[in-house]
Amino acid sequence: MKSSYVIALLITLAAAGWMASPYLGGASPGGAEIANALPEPSAPAVKVPMRVQVRNSLAELTNNSLVLTGQTKPSRHATVKAETAARVVAVMAEEGTVVKKNDIIVQLAMNDRKALLEEALALVNQRKIEYTAASKLTSKGYQTQTRLAETKTNLEAAEARLHRIKVEIKHTVVRAPFDGVIESRMVEIGDYLGVGDPVALVIDLDPLIAIAQVSEREIGGVTAGAEGNVRLITGEIVEGRVRYVSSIGSEGTRTFRIELEIENSENRLAAGLTAEISLPVAAVEAHNMSPAALTLDDTGVIGVKVVDADNIVRFHPVALVADGVDGVWVSGLPREAAIITVGQEFVLPGQTVTPVPEGSMSDPAAKVSGSGS
Known part of the structure; x- marks a missing residue:
């Protein structure tokens, strides 16, 4: 009886070895059919450049303004x-x-x-x-x-x-x-x-004086007799004329005191008001654009992303020249520039893109997606 157990065990092991032989040795008779049934590897997908919306802009000669914050005071x-x-x-x-x-x-x-x-x-x-x-x-x-x-x-x-x-x-x-x-x-x-x-304290409000401090980098553009605008905290905008420019800078701040004279014959304007003073300086070539086109680089520098002739994104630091109801004026861009107006947040300098004219992408989702996605 013992031998019958041994024979049964041998038969079982032999059957198991026969069943495992296709996997332990060469290809099984059905191996070719299985291999043929598997899909062939596909070719790598072609990456389509992201589309961005651009506006072709030509720089215009624009009056540059020096904007200062100051305060109104009596003339004496x-x-x-x-x-x-x-x-x-x-x-x-x-x-x-x-x-x-x-x-x-x-x-x-x-x-x-x-x-x-x-x-x-x-x-x-x-x-x-x-x-x-x-x-x-x-x-x-x-x-x-x-x-x-x-x-x-x-x-x-x-x-x-x-x-x-x-x-x-x-x-x-x-x-x-x-x-x-x-x-x-x-x-x-x-x-x-x-x-x-x-x-008694007697004050003279005609003319009214707007006083501000100018940095040492900008004082060279301010001259006595220059005309400027003064926007008061009350919302009123009045004209003024520079009557005094300090010849000595402050020891602590390295700034120079200037005074603008404002006509105030009826004492309508009060002293002690916060004032935003705009003084024209040398004209510069600037581009007009929506403030939404402005962006920051990794170091926090404000600038604008444009697309060059090779469809590569470039970042240009810019300076604010003036602002108005129709947008802002900035300098620092090439004279002719394809300014990215939609999609600038999703592309990096050096990246190749597909520029499309401003207003041509009606589907908001398509504005920042690749054309082949």
Whole structure:
């Protein structure tokens, strides 16, 4: 019985070896048919260049503008101070009052100044009589030159005293130093003022001044007398003229102060407003385009992608020259350029593309896909 088990085992192993023989040895009788049934390897797919939409642009000579941020200020201001000591007895101008030069702001008490004036006038008259008499006597030889000189000195001293009291009286009336506006008043009726105490701040808003700082790289393009535009934070746009350009740059910032003069005859424009100042500089060749065509390179430089004559994408750094309702003007591109207007985000410099005219791709999905995809 033991031998029958061995025979059965041998028969099983032989059957298994026969079944595995096509895989362990040469091709099986059906191998050719199986090989023929497998598909042949296909040829590599041809990569179709991505399509991008371009607009052929020709540079135009464009006025370049220097855009600065500044602030409006009065053309001049003065803190009016008391020039004599006295009490305020009348206020003639409130804060915000428009004043003309020499208009009265406040009136100070005269006190005894009127009496002192009368006394000084009487003394001058007396000294005149004495001097006249001495002159006549001296001419006739009845009086010495010394006495004549003495009477003349006394007369001059009396006249000086009269002048001083007149000035004192004049200073009891505090007046506006120029046409302007009372920005603030520091005194009220009853206040006692000493010499040098502030009375009021007067500002001159006509002309109004727009002040800005210009970098050392750009100051060479700014000249006194140049015309410019000033856009105020209120939305108003006014014309201005450069009246001052600093000759010395700031130690800390290396910038130069400039001032633009703005006509403001009715004091309509206020001081202290944020202002965007545009000054024309040398004209440059620039391209007009939609801001959407602008892009950034890997280093954060702003520029524009174009397609060259070999259909290769090129990146050009650009500078903003001007902006308007019809787009932006930039410099830094070739005079003739095929600007990528759709698809620039999906292509890299050096990549070959298929340019198509602007507006020819109606299907948005096709704008950034290959034509053979």
